[in-house]
Ligand SMILES: Nc1ncnc2c1ncn2[C@@H]1O[C@H](COP(=O)(O)OP(=O)(O)OP(=O)(O)O)[C@@H](O)[C@H]1O
């Protein structure tokens with residue numbers, strides 16, 4: 001190599017070092033340090049740190065983060081985000097000068113993390129593009145567009161009667177063990193190939209339930225496009241409190257890139273309870289059911305962040321499926337009513353239906369979707385147009401029929417039809433149907449084509465029908481987009497009639 005070249009490189013290096021030294025400006029910065037006054041279950045009171053900011057990240061030990069929640073003239077209330085074991089009065093609290101944040105971007109897909117972005121899956125550090133604050137402003141109303149694209153759950157009763165649109169907030173509410181998580185997980189798994197990024201945020205659950213959910217997502221190939229944010233029941237209340245906001249920030253990052261995102265919060269009852277615990281320990285005045293006065297605000301602030309952005313803003317969407325657990329079917333308790341008023345509808349799961357084996361146990365009469373109907377695919381207008389009305393009339397009739405009243409022919413026919421509709425709306429777990437398949441099956445039931453089939457064999461007939469149609473018509477995709485006046489429908493009715501008549 002030639003010497004001149006080496007010399008030039010040396011000179012450049014020396015120059016670089018000199019410039020670095022010249023621009024270096026050693027400053028003494030006072031680091032504000034506080035002292036712990038008291039420690040109680042997940043909450044610490046500290047003094048000092050006069051200019052601490054709201055929601056600032058504080059360090060109470062090398063590995064014990066905390067968040068400034070209550071800023072008083074002479075003390076700071078801190079929610080612990082790690083174990084408080086070993087902390088005692090007099091210990092140091094160090095300010096970091098930054099708010100809580102989470103890693104976001106492609107690197108978090110397929111990962112299981114804590115709300116602070118620590119990996120829980122043993123697959124090493126998260127390769128994040130960026131970090132975003134956990135608490136962020138909701139998109140401006142000016143930047144929002146109406147919902148216009150369906151988010152298919154693959155569950156017949158939901159996609160036909162309580163349709164969800166991308167950018168909508170739909171509450172899943174019901175007593176314990178009624179299939180709430182099952183609906184959410186089935187919906188996530190149905191997004192495979194639909195180009196929707198999913199985030200499953202597990203709050204305050206037992207670790208065995210969380211492990212089962214993760215296992216299911218993996219087994220069904222949903223982890224490729226899913227992030228799981230986990231905080232368990234035994235974790236500090238502060239960590240449970242920030243979890244849904246962190247999950248939303250992860251989703252927002254993708255939404256602002258123009259992507260479609262689905263976030264499941266499982267569940268917000270636990271979230272509200274964690275916040276109540278924090279508030280009581282911070283001695284905030286308790287209100288109804290001992291919840292603090294701002295409990296409505298913490299949930300509205302969260303769900304305000306899901307929306308559909310205008311095309312000029314990239315056109316991304318963030319759909320929210322918050323889950324709430326009721327006690328003894330009381331949907332008018334404090335937290336459920338709050339959430340019902342914040343969301344664009346609710347899917348109510350009834351334990352009585354669950355017991356009778358009507359699964360999924362969606363109570364059609366109490367469930368509603370206030371915006372999704374506008375986004376439904378055209379075929380549903382044809383096949384499910386008046387299904388809701390006929391079904392609720394059937395339920396009334398059925399209640400009457402229980403008294404053993406004599407019925408005329410017409411009533412009996414209506415009852416018989418209703419029973420078939422109810423049977424066809426049943427669906428096993430892990431068996432999502434595409435919009436085209438749903439359209440075919442619902443066409444069959446609304447046109448009374450299941451008439452000759454015995455009630456106990458309806459679901460078997462459904463399988464038989466779909467098998468045949470797959471052979472004769474392929475993936476049925478065009479069916480879902482067919483207009484209600486499309487001449488194709490008549491031919492399909494004839495074909496289905498023949499298929500069902502030839503069932504053994
Ligand atoms: N459509 C279905 N078909 C068959 N079984 C179902 C269906 N939906 C849910 N289940 C079963 O019901 C049980 C309860 O479901 P799941 O855990 O989803 O309820 P949950 O309301 O989330 O319960 P928890 O209150 O414990 O969170 C599970 O064993 C699940 O497999």
Ligand SMILES: [Mg+2]
Nearest residue numbers: 180181182266
């Ligand atoms: Mg559950």
